[in-house]
Amino acid sequence: MRILHIAKYFPPHLGGMETFLDQLTREQAASGEDVLVLAHAGPEPAGTSRPVQGLEVRRAPVLLNLGGYAPMAPALPLMHLHALRRFRPDVIHAHAPNVAALWPALLHGRAPLVLHWHADVQFPPDRRPPALALALACWKRLEALMLKRAEAVIATSQAYLDSSPALAGHRQKCRVAPLGLTESPVARPGDHPALRFLDGRTDGSGLRVLAVGRLAHYKGFAHLCEAVRQTPEASLCLVGEGEERARLEALASLPEVRGRIHLAGAVPDDVLDGCYRRSHVLCLPSLSRSEAFGMVLLEAMSRSLPCIATTVPGSGMSEVVRHGETGLLVRPGSVQELAQALGRLALSPELRLRLGQAGRERFLGHYTLPEVARRIRTVYDAALAPSPGT
Numbered sequence: 001m002r003i004l005h006i007a008k009y010f011p012p013h014l015g016g017m018e019t020f021l022d023q024l025t026r027e028q029a030a031s032g033e034d035v036l037v038l039a040h041a042g043p044e045p046a047g048t049s050r051p052v053q054g055l056e057v058r059r060a061p062v063l064l065n066l067g068g069y070a071p072m073a074p075a076l077p078l079m080h081l082h083a084l085r086r087f088r089p090d091v092i093h094a095h096a097p098n099v100a101a102l103w104p105a106l107l108h109g110r111a112p113l114v115l116h117w118h119a120d121v122q123f124p125p126d127r128r129p130p131a132l133a134l135a136l137a138c139w140k141r142l143e144a145l146m147l148k149r150a151e152a153v154i155a156t157s158q159a160y161l162d163s164s165p166a167l168a169g170h171r172q173k174c175r176v177a178p179l180g181l182t183e184s185p186v187a188r189p190g191d192h193p194a195l196r197f198l199d200g201r202t203d204g205s206g207l208r209v210l211a212v213g214r215l216a217h218y219k220g221f222a223h224l225c226e227a228v229r230q231t232p233e234a235s236l237c238l239v240g241e242g243e244e245r246a247r248l249e250a251l252a253s254l255p256e257v258r259g260r261i262h263l264a265g266a267v268p269d270d271v272l273d274g275c276y277r278r279s280h281v282l283c284l285p286s287l288s289r290s291e292a293f294g295m296v297l298l299e300a301m302s303r304s305l306p307c308i309a310t311t312v313p314g315s316g317m318s319e320v321v322r323h324g325e326t327g328l329l330v331r332p333g334s335v336q337e338l339a340q341a342l343g344r345l346a347l348s349p350e351l352r353l354r355l356g357q358a359g360r361e362r363f364l365g366h367y368t369l370p371e372v373a374r375r376i377r378t379v380y381d382a383a384l385a386p387s388p389g390t
Contacts, residue, residue, distance in 0.1 A: 001380070003028060004089035004111070005037040006080070008071065008098040010057050013042035014266065015214070016179070016295035017095060017118050022051075023182045027373045029054030036087050038079050040071040040100065058083075070099050077103045084109040091380045094146070097121045102142050105149045112383040115150040117174075119292040120166055151383040154376065156293045156316055163289065163314025175379050178316070180372030181298040181363070186277070187270035194237055194264035194271060198278040207234040207346035210279035210305075212272070212296045215242030220285035220310065220332065225251040225261055227285075227338035233346045235260040236283075237275060239267055276303045280352055281345050283308040287332045289315050297321055301363040306355035308341050320367075326359035 003025075009015065011022045025035045029052055041047075041059040049057045060073035080103040083089065089109075094101040095116045104113050121143070143166050147153065153174045155161035161174055189195060198208055209228065213219050221238060225248060228236045238248065238261065245263065252261035267275070276282070282300035284291070284307065293316040297307050301320075307327035309317040321327040328344070330337035345352050 001091065002034045002087060002089045003036070003380075004083055004087060004092045005035065006092065006094040006098065006100050006104055007037055007039040008095065008100065009042045010037055010039040010044075010059070012044055016293065019295055020179045020181075021095060023180070023369050024373060024376070025055050026052055027182070027369045031373070034087075036083055036089070038076060038083060038100065040073050040076075046075075072099060076100050077107065080104065080107055084111075091383060093376075093380075094150075096143075096146060099142070101146050105142070105145045112151040113146075113149050114152050114154065114379055114383055115146055116154045117160075117164070117167060118156060119160075119290065120164055152379050154379060157319045159314055159319055160289070160292050160316050177372060177375040177379065178320075178367060179293050179295055179298065180367050180369040181295070181302055182369045183302050184269075184273055187273035189268070189270040189274040192264075192267065192271045192274070194239065194262065194267055195274050195278065197235075197262040197264075198237055198275060207231070207342060208278065208280045209234055209236045209283055209342065210239070210275055210281070210300075211236065211283050211285075212239045212275075212299070213284070215240050215244040215248060216290075217244060218286055218288045218290040219244075220287045221248055222251060223287075223333060223335050223338060224283055224285045225257065226335045227342055228261060229254065229257045230335065230339040231342045231346065234342045235262075237262050237264055237279065239264045239272060239275060241266050273303075276300060276305055279305060281306050281308060281342075283338075283342075284310070284317065285330075285332070285338060286310055286312060286315070286317065288312060291315055291317060293317070294320060297327075298363060298367050301326065301359035301367070304356040304360040306345065306352050306359060308338070308345075321359075322362070325355070326362050327355055 007021050009018050011018050029035050035055045037057045039059050040062050046059045046061040060075040060079055062071040062073050065071045089111045092104045092111045092113045094104050147170050154177050155174055156179055158176050228234045282305050284294050297320045300307050307321050309321045310332040311318050311329050312332050323329040328341045330341055
């Protein structure tokens, strides 16, 4: 099968969608499929790369970026037309939200379109593009066009599907397939400040808390810092970069937490693996449905690390983490409940062990990349099947 993916970005650009797409396309290529990815240029310049045999990635230069969230690349429609004519895909797999998904909606050719609905479009209040820019982008019209054109729509959780206004009128073509992850071998990272910070707390006392993600408003990391302040036995290593860094640095410098909160910034993959394996718990305290799934939860569960997440209505986090079984769930924005969960885990190594082991079992049963790729392949096959009566 020839599979054309239309993506917002592709690694080395950081993000949950990007990590999933990278691993999905590698899994598809390893299964013998021919895979082509069209994406915007990010940290890696525009051009063509071939990460593995059977997988090709073409990146288009970005002319402007609306609100920091909507990259515009005029070369992408031409790249898409070229792919239709030369690559001749059997199926087009577009990942939304993504302006580039407009092109398969307009220039569809004969291949069926499978739309992967990772999240609704939700701009942060302080980064919302001007009304005129949004009107020019025709975002709602784009959504309607994509959804009408698609043969099938993949939602990453039943909770998100049930709560998405955009998908409400298209439930008959929606299918649920969670995100997945390829297990990473144990890395051997070199010296790094984040690892030194965690290694300094390996004497058996206290609770080593890890948080990973973009330092964005909806992640709730400020609430986590306050919960750590209220939990003297806890220390926090926060991995990621973003617009909230200055605010979080100010919180980390307060006398009550000085030396107990470390902002690591972006770290290499081997260092991140070391952070997971040196920590006691992964905390994802997100505040809104902008956290549609939470790939970092899978990264933690695959390493037998228990998780604390929030019960955001409509988010898939509550489906990934089962309260009291694979981790603990707290109300979004509740510093008190976060602090209580941290204190509970700090007092019980046995509970941490039980939750971590159950989380790994759940990961192996539901979220490995081969299993997720198999479910996505069934969506492709259904989209390619002849309609009744044809």
